[in-house]
Amino acid sequence: MALEECGYITREELEQFGLFPSEERFKQGPVAVIECIQEIPCNPCEAACPRNAIQIGAPITTLPMLNEKLCTGCGICIAKCPGLAIFTVDKTYSGDEATVSFPYEYVPLPVKDEIVEAVNRVGEVVCKGRIIKVLNPKAYDRTPVVTVAIEKEFADEVRSMKRK
Amino acid sequence: MCMRITEHVILGQEETAKLVEITVDGKPLMAKEGEPILAALLAENMIINRYTVKRKEARGLFCGIGQCTDCAMIVNGKPNVRTCITPVEQGMVIKTQYGVGEGDGEDD
Amino acid sequence: MISKEIVIAGAGPAGLAAAIEAAKAGAKEVLVVDLNLKPGGQLFKQIHKFFGSSAHRSGTRGIDIGNQLLTEAKEYGVEIWVNSAAVGLFHDRIISIEKGLDSGEKELVNIQAQKIILATGASENVVRFKGWTLPGIMGAGAAQTMINVNRVKPGNKVVMLGSGNVGLIVSYQLMQAGCDVVALIEAAPKIGGYGVHAAKIRRAGVPIYTSHTIIEAKGTERVSEVVIAELDRSWNPIPGTEKVLEADVVTLAAGLKPISDLVRLHDLKCVYNAAFGGWVPKHDRNMESTQPGIYVVGDTTGVEEANTALEEGRLAGVAAAERLGYLTQTDASALKDDIWERLDGLRMGPFGEKRMVAKNQILAAFPECAK
Numbered sequence: 001m002a003l004e005e006c007g008y009i010t011r012e013e014l015e016q017f018g019l020f021p022s023e024e025r026f027k028q029g030p031v032a033v034i035e036c037i038q039e040i041p042c043n044p045c046e047a048a049c050p051r052n053a054i055q056i057g058a059p060i061t062t063l064p065m066l067n068e069k070l071c072t073g074c075g076i077c078i079a080k081c082p083g084l085a086i087f088t089v090d091k092t093y094s095g096d097e098a099t100v101s102f103p104y105e106y107v108p109l110p111v112k113d114e115i116v117e118a119v120n121r122v123g124e125v126v127c128k129g130r131i132i133k134v135l136n137p138k139a140y141d142r143t144p145v146v147t148v149a150i151e152k153e154f155a156d157e158v159r160s161m162k163r164k
Numbered sequence: 165m166c167m168r169i170t171e172h173v174i175l176g177q178e179e180t181a182k183l184v185e186i187t188v189d190g191k192p193l194m195a196k197e198g199e200p201i202l203a204a205l206l207a208e209n210m211i212i213n214r215y216t217v218k219r220k221e222a223r224g225l226f227c228g229i230g231q232c233t234d235c236a237m238i239v240n241g242k243p244n245v246r247t248c249i250t251p252v253e254q255g256m257v258i259k260t261q262y263g264v265g266e267g268d269g270e271d272d
Numbered sequence: 273m274i275s276k277e278i279v280i281a282g283a284g285p286a287g288l289a290a291a292i293e294a295a296k297a298g299a300k301e302v303l304v305v306d307l308n309l310k311p312g313g314q315l316f317k318q319i320h321k322f323f324g325s326s327a328h329r330s331g332t333r334g335i336d337i338g339n340q341l342l343t344e345a346k347e348y349g350v351e352i353w354v355n356s357a358a359v360g361l362f363h364d365r366i367i368s369i370e371k372g373l374d375s376g377e378k379e380l381v382n383i384q385a386q387k388i389i390l391a392t393g394a395s396e397n398v399v400r401f402k403g404w405t406l407p408g409i410m411g412a413g414a415a416q417t418m419i420n421v422n423r424v425k426p427g428n429k430v431v432m433l434g435s436g437n438v439g440l441i442v443s444y445q446l447m448q449a450g451c452d453v454v455a456l457i458e459a460a461p462k463i464g465g466y467g468v469h470a471a472k473i474r475r476a477g478v479p480i481y482t483s484h485t486i487i488e489a490k491g492t493e494r495v496s497e498v499v500i501a502e503l504d505r506s507w508n509p510i511p512g513t514e515k516v517l518e519a520d521v522v523t524l525a526a527g528l529k530p531i532s533d534l535v536r537l538h539d540l541k542c543v544y545n546a547a548f549g550g551w552v553p554k555h556d557r558n559m560e561s562t563q564p565g566i567y568v569v570g571d572t573t574g575v576e577e578a579n580t581a582l583e584e585g586r587l588a589g590v591a592a593a594e595r596l597g598y599l600t601q602t603d604a605s606a607l608k609d610d611i612w613e614r615l616d617g618l619r620m621g622p623f624g625e626k627r628m629v630a631k632n633q634i635l636a637a638f639p640e641c642a643k
Contacts, residue, residue: 004462007435007470007480038467039621041579042323044331060325061621082321082331083468106448107173123477141321141333142174160475163447167425169449174319174333178423203422211407211427211494222493224407225426228414229308231395248414249309 001037008121009035011156021068021089026155030073030090030099034064035159036083048080075101079140091155098155099132101147106163109134109144117162118150125162127154165209184254201247201258202228202235213237213247214261237261277301278592279367279385281358281534284313285578286570286585287391288341288350293589295348298598302350303383305369307357311345312338313393315578317416319448320441323466324579328614334578335420361388361538365565387565387592390535391585394528394549394571399433403489412442412525419449427521431498432456433486437465437577439525443473446523453478454517457500459485459507466623486522487514495522528575535572538563543637547630548574554638557612558591559584562639567592574634576618576627583615 002010014020014035021031034045034054039061046056046064053070054077056062075088084103093099100118110116110131118129129148136144150158170178181196188205195204202213202225211224213235226234230249239245239258243265247258277299280287283306295302310316318334329337345352355372359380362368365388369381396411398404408427412434418426430451432443435458443453453473461483463470470480483503490497502513529549535542540553541562553561553568561568567588570581587608594604619628 003467003470005482007463007467007474009467009471035471036468038623040323040466040468040623041325041618041621042330044326047326058617059620060617061624080331082323083466084472085468105173107171109173119475119477121471122474141331143321144173163476167427169419169423169425172423173448175420175423199422203418203424206418206422206424206426209427213407221405222407223405224410224494225414225418226410227396228411228417248417251309 003037006122009037013037017063019063019066021066021071025068026089026091029092030075030088031068032066032071032073032075032077033087033089034066034077034085035087036064036081036085039063040083042082044080044082045077045086048077050074050076075145078103078145079143084143087159089155091152093149096152097149098152099147099149100155100158101145102160103143104134104146104160105143108164109136110146110161110164116148116164118148118154118158119160119162120157121159123160123162126157127151129158129161166207167209168207184252186252186254186256186258188258189260195252197254198251201237201239201245201250201252201256203248204252205247205258212260215263217263220262236265238265273366273382273384275301275384275386276303277385277596278303278387278389279383280304280389280391281367282306282313282391282393282570282572283308283311283352283354284391284393284570284581285315285337285341286393286572286581287313287389288345289582289585290389290391290567290569290589290592291350292341292344292348293586294593294598295345295350297590297593299593299596300349302348303353304345304350305353305356305358305371307355309355311342311352311354314413315341317413317420318578319420319445322579325614325617328579330579337578337582358392358534361534361566386596387567389559389567389569389585389588389592390553390561390572391568391570391581392531392534392572394530394575396524396528397526399486399524399526401486401488403491403495406489406491406495407493408491408495408520409489409522410524412438412523415521415523416442416445419445419451425449425451427519428452429454429519430521430523431486431500431517431519432523432525434458434525434527435460435463435465435470435480435482436525436527437469438528439523440465440469440473442523442525443478444469444476447473447476447478451521454519455500456480457484457486458482459503485509489522495520498522528571530572530575532572535561535568538566540566540568541639543634545574545630545634547626548576548634552634554634556638557587557608557635559588560591565595574627574630580615580618580627583611583618587611587615
């Protein structure tokens with residue numbers, strides 16, 4: 001798999017593991033994309049979800065499964081994932097824009113309305129992005145979550161921003 | 165060039181520490197009291213701590229936890245002091261160590 | 273000579289967990305000694321959120337787990353001597369400590385202990401290549417100590433060697449500290465550590481060169497260039513594939529090996545286990561070694577990670593307290609069963625299986641000795 005050889009997950013891999021939300025679900029609003037495809041002993045995302053939309057169960061190494069009907073895309077799981085592997089994507093943000101929310105543990109943090117360079121899973125700049133919000137409440141325990149608006153066509157690619 | 169990390173997303177702002185003056189190879193240097201000598205030097209991008217006995221090769225930080233002795237220097241006249249685990253004190257006189265530090269000490 | 277109920281060598285996660293568990297059960301005179309200036313072992317370098325079960329503080333950063341352990345240890349009256357190395361281990365559980373005094377001097381203290389727990393951790397492996405002794409080339413752990421504990425950058429442009437979790441995590445933390453990571457080099461054809469850790473640094477733009485190694489580091493009195501090359505299937509560099517990377521730091525993350533000086537001093541029977549990083553002491557399900565009353569926990573018994581170290585420490589703490597009469601067999605068994613269940617969970621999955629097999633081999637190698 002690409003993850004083991006190159007260090008990043010492809011969309012095909014996510015689909016293969018049943019971890020990529022359906023297009024129908026994307027049309028209904030924000031949803032979590034859990035990019036976790038290796039059986040590692042970890043389960044905080046399961047307890048983090050207020051709607052029990054993420055299931056792991058026993059053993060603890062089971063891959064997380066998202067119930068896309070229950071998920072509201074609230075994004076609480078993003079900062080709770082020790083692997084920083086959960087994102088939320090909203091393809092209904094506006095006519096031509098989608099938003100992607102991602103964990104971003106670097107300083108300086110971007111600020112609202114700032115134009116940044118949105119990057120894909122290998123750190124390549126794919127488009128400009130406009131910062132919608134930057135959340136860093138105490139409950140996130142120093143894992144800030146950044147939401148960036150981008151052209152809709154890049155919603156499945158953009159997963160972070162270039163460090164400032 | 166200052167190599168100190170003043171802001172950090174997880175560790176927060178750098179805490180203000182008491183600054184003290186030490187001397188490194190004859191030059192004065194301000195350092196944080198209690199930080200490892202090696203860290204005070206590294207903050208100024210000074211990475212060489214000693215030269216080896218036979219080949220006179222430069223050595224510096226390698227393990228950072230007092231195991232390998234590559235960061236040994238002459239501190240207050242005493243050679244072979246592991247600077248990565250020795251805290252800075254006001255007025256310390258620190259010298260690059262050549263070989264095993266024989267004859268380079270001030271007191272011995 | 274003074275006496276203590278339990279003496280623990282090493283105040284990392286395993287040692288502290290053992291002390292807390294034993295003291296919680298009622299053991300008095302629990303002493304932990306550590307050669308570093310501060311207790312906590314490597315926990316205070318670990319600024320990332322830990323994996324594991326949400327029931328057991330997973331998602332908590334290592335630094336915060338360290339602080340929680342120190343608070344608990346204090347609460348239960350555990351005594352900690354820092355700047356104090358355990359330097360000798362003798363018959364009838366006598367342990368010699370080179371105790372650091374406030375004056376800066378050291379004093380040799382011999383302690384008659386009823387139980388001894390060895391939690392001495394692991395040390396970094398090195399990799400040799402032409403120029404590897406140049407200043408600027410260091411262990412990944414050394415760089416991690418500088419950025420996360422001392423808050424100074426070891427340099428600006430880093431080449432990381434090794435893609436295990438240490439290499440991946442320290443690369444990420446170097447960027448959090450403000451360094452650039454030029455590349456991560458891995459000799460094996462696959463990344464060794466967790467994919468999620470690799471994905472974090474890839475998103476940040478770090479290239480990972482698998483099937484590559486460092487051929488040479490160049491520079492006068494400090495590394496300035498690193499020559500890498502691709503490896504063929506027999507791990508030999510392929511001529512013509514050399515690339516030159518500019519860097520002022522090279523960090524080596526080539527795995528760890530158990531620190532077993534005390535283990536060997538007292539002839540605890542060992543077994544070689546490659547998956548665990550080298551020679552490790554045999555032990556039973558109570559973590560008791562072949563020397564009755566001497567327990568071994570954490571990376572000393574095989575290199576794993578902080579969560580397993582914590583659980584093994586707890587196991588020995590409970591077992592020692594039981595032997596000292598502070599826990600009934602029933603109560604102790606219930607506690608130990610819980611811990612073993614969690615340990616088994618931590619050793620599952622593609623990354624845990626090898627360690628599960630290794631641990632079972634070690635347990636099976638433990639001879640039925642008189643208790």
